[in-house]
Amino acid sequence: MDGIWTKKRYASRFAAVVAAIAGVLASLPAPAFAMHISEGLLPASWAVLWYVVAIPFVALGLRELQRRNEEFPYFKPLVGLVGAAVFLISCMPIPVPTAGTCSHPCGTGIAAILIGPGLTVVVASIALTLQALFLAHGGLTTLGANIVAMGVAGSYVGFGTWLIARRLGVPWIAAAFLAGLLSDWATYAMTSFELTAAFHAGSSFSAMFSLILIAFVPTQLPLGILEGILCAGALRFVRNRKPELLRMAAAGGAA
Amino acid sequence: MKRAVLILTFAGLLLAGPACPPGRAASWSGVDETVIEKFAEKAGRTAREPFINTDQGDLLLFVFLVAGIVGGFIGGYNFRVLFPPRRDVGDEKHV
Known part of the structure; x- marks a missing residue:
């Protein structure tokens, strides 16, 4: 029995080492891997508008952080862990062989299940600000638009999907998969909406929106599935190792 | 073992990208270049330096x-x- 466990442990460790090497190799090629709206792309009026939309969500999240930190002793480390994960995941370019391009998952689906959508907006905002400042990833003028796409749309759609699926009696693992999948797709649907709103000018809004959305499909379709798997896997880990964390999660123990 | 298979599949996905012959599909640039900037350029907007x-x-x-x-x-x-x-x-x- 011990031998089987040892073999399993070695297999897991070997796989983890291979995954780590693969991660490093995959991130070696140097061209810019940004996936957010770059600096200066949006006209000033639209840049300001998306800031105005984003600010109330960030303020709401900050208020929630203060309130829930007093309620739960493990809340700070959980927010720290989720924040670091969202930052790293949204920095990580993943090559999509079917499209020949790179893009990244967002991590907002699992974050919203664990700490709630309000706080996910806060951690996504911090991640996006750091990326815009130091990693040539996104931009300060487009920060509001990127927060609305990745933070607001990603987390609220992910969390909403999770809640609805659970209330419909969908098994938790499938609900988590759907939350991850749809949070990723919602991010890119919102980005498409933002670009269309700024650039459609005289042309048809719906036609341009569809065009941009379709252009994202070859990359984001597989990545969304990957994000769904990551989300379900992460939730499975938390349920197995420390289910009490889910009791203080925004889902109110629905997991 | 199941976990090891999952992790190896993920690693395979990561490695499959760079392992593809160059020129077969594209240059592995981000969707910011292939999608966002393409549509922005059509609308007469270009990305500025950070x-x-x-x-x-x-x-x-x-x-x-x-x-x-x-x-x-x-x-x-x-x-x-x-x-x-x-x-x-x-x-x-x-x-």
């Missing part, structure tokens, strides 16, 4: 590495607080 431009030579690699180390440390520290390591069965026998 305010702090780290996209110069190997500087971006360095900054990404530092971001990975700092983010990894913060994540790892909090992970250990939340999920302390389990004691091995072997260790318990010696207690």
Whole structure:
């Protein structure tokens, strides 16, 4: 029995080492891997508008952080862990062989299940600000638009999907998969909406929106599935190792 | 074993990208270039240099590495607080 466990442990460790090497190799090629709206792309009026939309969500999240930190002793480390994960995941370019391009998952689906959508907006905002400042990833003028796409749309759609699926009696693992999948797709649907709103000018809004959305499909379709798997896997880990964390999660123990 | 297969599949996905012959599909650029900037350019908008431009030579690699180390440390520290390591069965026998 011990031998089987040892073999399993070695297999897991070997796989983890291979995954780590693969991660490093995959991130070696140097061209810019940004996936957010770059600096200066949006006209000033639209840049300001998306800031105005984003600010109330960030303020709401900050208020929630203060309130829930007093309620739960493990809340700070959980927010720290989720924040670091969202930052790293949204920095990580993943090559999509079917499209020949790179893009990244967002991590907002699992974050919203664990700490709630309000706080996910806060951690996504911090991640996006750091990326815009130091990693040539996104931009300060487009920060509001990127927060609305990745933070607001990603987390609220992910969390909403999770809640609805659970209330419909969908098994938790499938609900988590759907939350991850749809949070990723919602991010890119919102980005498409933002670009269309700024650039459609005289042309048809719906036609341009569809065009941009379709252009994202070859990359984001597989990545969304990957994000769904990551989300379900992460939730499975938390349920197995420390289910009490889910009791203080925004889902109110629905997991 | 199931976990190992999952992790290896993920690693395979990561490696499959760079392993593809160049020119077969595209240059592995991000969707910002292939989608966002393409539509912006059609509308007459081009991306501006970031305010702090780290996209110069190997500087971006360095900054990404530092971001990975700092983010990894913060994540790892909090992970250990939340999920302390389990004691091995072997260790318990010696207690």
